[in-house]
Amino acid sequence: MRADYDAIVIGSGITGGWAAKELTERGLRTLVLEAGGPIDPLKDYVEHVPPYERKFRGYGDRKALERDQFVQRACYACDEYSGKFFVNDRENPYTTPDDAPFDWIRGRQVGGRSITWGRQVYRWSDLDFEANLRDGHGVDWPIRYADIAPWYDHVESFIGISGEALGLDHLPDGRFLPGMALNCAEERVRDRLAPLFDGSRIVTIGRVAILTQNHNGRAACHYCGPCERGCITRSYFSSIGSTLPAAEATGRLTLRPWSVVSEIIHDPSSGRASGVRVIDAQSHETIEFGARVVFLCASALESARILLNSRSAAFPAGLANSSGELGRNVMDHCMGGGANGSVDGLDDRTTFGNRPTGTYMPRFRNVTDQHPDFVRGYAYQGGANRSGWQRGQWGRGIGAELKERLRSPGPWNFGLYGFGECLPHPENRVSLDPDRKDAWGIPALHIDVRWRDNERKLLEDMSVQAAEMLEAAGLGNVSPYVNDNPPGLTIHEMGTARMGRDAKTSVLDAHNAAWDVPNLYVTDGACMASSACQNPSITYMALTARAAAHAVERMNRREL
Amino acid sequence: MKRRQALRVLGSSAAAAALLPFAPSDAFAAGRAIHDRLQRGERVVDGLTDAQLALVAAVAGTIIPATDTPGAREARVHEWINVVYADWMSDSERSVFSAGLESLDEMSQREHGTTVAQLAEPDRLALLTSVDAMAFAPQPYGAPPPAFRRLKQLVIHGYYTSEIGQREELKVVIIPGRYDSCRQMQPAPGGGGSDR
Numbered sequence: 001m002r003a004d005y006d007a008i009v010i011g012s013g014i015t016g017g018w019a020a021k022e023l024t025e026r027g028l029r030t031l032v033l034e035a036g037g038p039i040d041p042l043k044d045y046v047e048h049v050p051p052y053e054r055k056f057r058g059y060g061d062r063k064a065l066e067r068d069q070f071v072q073r074a075c076y077a078c079d080e081y082s083g084k085f086f087v088n089d090r091e092n093p094y095t096t097p098d099d100a101p102f103d104w105i106r107g108r109q110v111g112g113r114s115i116t117w118g119r120q121v122y123r124w125s126d127l128d129f130e131a132n133l134r135d136g137h138g139v140d141w142p143i144r145y146a147d148i149a150p151w152y153d154h155v156e157s158f159i160g161i162s163g164e165a166l167g168l169d170h171l172p173d174g175r176f177l178p179g180m181a182l183n184c185a186e187e188r189v190r191d192r193l194a195p196l197f198d199g200s201r202i203v204t205i206g207r208v209a210i211l212t213q214n215h216n217g218r219a220a221c222h223y224c225g226p227c228e229r230g231c232i233t234r235s236y237f238s239s240i241g242s243t244l245p246a247a248e249a250t251g252r253l254t255l256r257p258w259s260v261v262s263e264i265i266h267d268p269s270s271g272r273a274s275g276v277r278v279i280d281a282q283s284h285e286t287i288e289f290g291a292r293v294v295f296l297c298a299s300a301l302e303s304a305r306i307l308l309n310s311r312s313a314a315f316p317a318g319l320a321n322s323s324g325e326l327g328r329n330v331m332d333h334c335m336g337g338g339a340n341g342s343v344d345g346l347d348d349r350t351t352f353g354n355r356p357t358g359t360y361m362p363r364f365r366n367v368t369d370q371h372p373d374f375v376r377g378y379a380y381q382g383g384a385n386r387s388g389w390q391r392g393q394w395g396r397g398i399g400a401e402l403k404e405r406l407r408s409p410g411p412w413n414f415g416l417y418g419f420g421e422c423l424p425h426p427e428n429r430v431s432l433d434p435d436r437k438d439a440w441g442i443p444a445l446h447i448d449v450r451w452r453d454n455e456r457k458l459l460e461d462m463s464v465q466a467a468e469m470l471e472a473a474g475l476g477n478v479s480p481y482v483n484d485n486p487p488g489l490t491i492h493e494m495g496t497a498r499m500g501r502d503a504k505t506s507v508l509d510a511h512n513a514a515w516d517v518p519n520l521y522v523t524d525g526a527c528m529a530s531s532a533c534q535n536p537s538i539t540y541m542a543l544t545a546r547a548a549a550h551a552v553e554r555m556n557r558r559e560l
Numbered sequence: 561m562k563r564r565q566a567l568r569v570l571g572s573s574a575a576a577a578a579l580l581p582f583a584p585s586d587a588f589a590a591g592r593a594i595h596d597r598l599q600r601g602e603r604v605v606d607g608l609t610d611a612q613l614a615l616v617a618a619v620a621g622t623i624i625p626a627t628d629t630p631g632a633r634e635a636r637v638h639e640w641i642n643v644v645y646a647d648w649m650s651d652s653e654r655s656v657f658s659a660g661l662e663s664l665d666e667m668s669q670r671e672h673g674t675t676v677a678q679l680a681e682p683d684r685l686a687l688l689t690s691v692d693a694m695a696f697a698p699q700p701y702g703a704p705p706p707a708f709r710r711l712k713q714l715v716i717h718g719y720y721t722s723e724i725g726q727r728e729e730l731k732v733v734i735i736p737g738r739y740d741s742c743r744q745m746q747p748a749p750g751g752g753g754s755d756r
Binding site for chain 2: 397
């Protein structure tokens with residue numbers, strides 16, 4: 001098959017954009033294939049549209065959601081403004097066992113889910129990279145913090161991360177722009193917790209890929225609030241606002257939207273991937289493109305689906321699957337144990353502007369000691385605010401009295417919401433459904449993923465610890481809870497083609513290349529050998545940039 | 561009444577499904593009629609009756625009255641509630657909502673001898689204050705929430721998300737340009753609340 005391009009990148013989201021930038025900047029003529037359509041930020045971004053310009057004013061077009069986005073609507077961002085950045089569930093079906101619900105939240109458009117992502121950015125440390133080796137779950141990571149640290153520096157300095165340096169070994173600092181401010185209620189909780197619990201319960205501002213000063217031609221945040229609706233000033237990182245323009249500037253980028261990749265073509269004589277097969281999303285025509293190297297960046301579950309669907313005599317169980325690990329070890333962070341409480345004594349204080357992040361409390365469990373009941377740990381996102389007019393809906397009162405009362409904000413409330421590490425388990429897996437197909441005739445995924453004992457214990461502990469801390473900090477009306485969120489809804493799914501130290505127990509090597517197919521790289525969440533509890537996107541970005549550099553070095557040495 | 565019911569059947573629970581029992585030519589004609597209505601900017605599903613709209617407008621104006629800023633009646637909240645009623649609520653929610661409106665008028669007739677819409681403002685405030693107190697009093701275990709709660713919820717949401725609510729009452733600043741983390745409270749409308 002003729003190599004039409006030096007490189008093909010499948011996916012244009014967080015990792016696809018990084019692969020495109022790094023490969024084109026290193027001289028490769030690169031084709032980026034995106035399953036969805038293009039978007040026009042001038043028209044499609046709606047972060048400044050007031051509610052009265054939306055028919056249901058934030059209630060959502062319920063009948064359309066029930067018909068077309070009955071899965072996607074579980075995500076808070078799939079609303080009357082941003083629903084267009086989420087897939088149509090009728091066109092993109094998947095199946096689950098009846099007793100194992102899974103919410104698969106997807107975005108198919110140029111930019112992928114980088115348009116709607118949560119923007120939280122936390123480095124991993126060796127506490128995370130050594131975890132599998134230490135407690136025996138999953139396989140050992142083939143890399144350590146020292147391998148990825150320069151690549152964290154590389155991606156962070158390009159995209160811009162705001163946050164506070166803490167000097168913690170287990171949550172390394174990055175190259176931070178000034179962090180956003182904690183509000184006065186958050187400062188109070190921080191200060192009251194500081195002398196308690198041996199100083200292990202730290203409240204800091206969320207580290208986010210949102211600019212607090214102008215950076216690389218992008219403007220500082222203007223605090224309008226709803227990032228998931230888009231950002232015309234490109235103040236938060238998205239591939240279409242940041243990496244894809246950099247790739248385009250090289251003159252070596254070709255971006256093809258409406259390109260649904262059905263499989264990667266394997267050449268048994270060379271043992272390499274020779275290209276990809278694409279179904280045009282609009283015409284349904286089948287097209288093939290050839291290249292010397294293929295980067296699979298379609299998101300953890302989509303990438304697994306493409307590989308599982310790339311069957312040949314050499315790889316009857318899916319491409320690069322000689323280990324049998326492809327599609328297994330699916331992880332997603334277990335989220336939703338937490339607590340809320342009220343903060344007294346700050347009634348004369350309020351905030352102005354819509355700060356697009358909250359607080360973060362780094363992991364404190366199993367950092368220096370070992371909890372008897374569970375391994376690994378969790379971190380909390382959260383923050384404080386005062387309720388607005390919305391509270392008028394839920395209580396007594398009418399007339400001029402009510403209207404006047406709602407002119408002042410309600411009580412301060414502070415909450416902690418946990419995100420826990422999920423263990424890699426071989427029976428948490430995706431496979432091709434034998435019957436269901438998507439709108440382009442590609443087999444749908446069957447997803448069988450369940451929370452297991454360790455995740456349930458983490459969720460419980462998150463709730464108990466959050467309540468203990470809020471009590472200790474002197475908050476009122478402390479109420480703990482555990483939300484019963486299905487796996488998938490955290491939208492941190494990962495692990496389907498894990499990296500490892502050998503070809504028998506893993507799919508990818510230490511540089512994200514498939515053991516079985518040396519010119520095939522998988523750099524999205526599929527590559528993860530464990531999940532840690534940090535929001536994962538910055539790690540995917542760093543691994544992608546690192547893999548791209550590796551691929552080009554090998555190509556320059558004529559190894560690929 | 562019969563005509564209204566027929567239209568509601570046609571419009572509710574997805575027009576397409578309702579068309580199925582029609583012979584193909586009738587279905588085509590009915591489909592054309594729906595398109596014509598949409599083109600004229602009308603809704604496919606019948607909304608509230610004029611009398612119901614007047615009732616909702618009056619209730620809205622009493623819950624959020626005009627003071628130094630316009631109230632819910634001026635913000636035409638009843639029109640938005642009509643949109644929610646027709647195009648968002650399920651059939652069963654619609655009937656609960658309509659029954660709730662009916663019971664308000666019954667109570668008004670019983671106590672004041674006229675409809676809610678016809679009441680003098682002080683009488684309407686007195687009536688709705690007692691309805692509100694009942695609606696937010698502790699409810700028997702397992703009882704459905706009082707219908708008035710949803711009406712009030714819609715009035716408040718509709719008002720504060722309206723152009724008048726956002727611009728004149730809340731004075732929402734869409735592009736604040738900065739974040740003040742600990743501001744001394746100003747006695748200004750809107751306070752620290754946000755629409756977002």
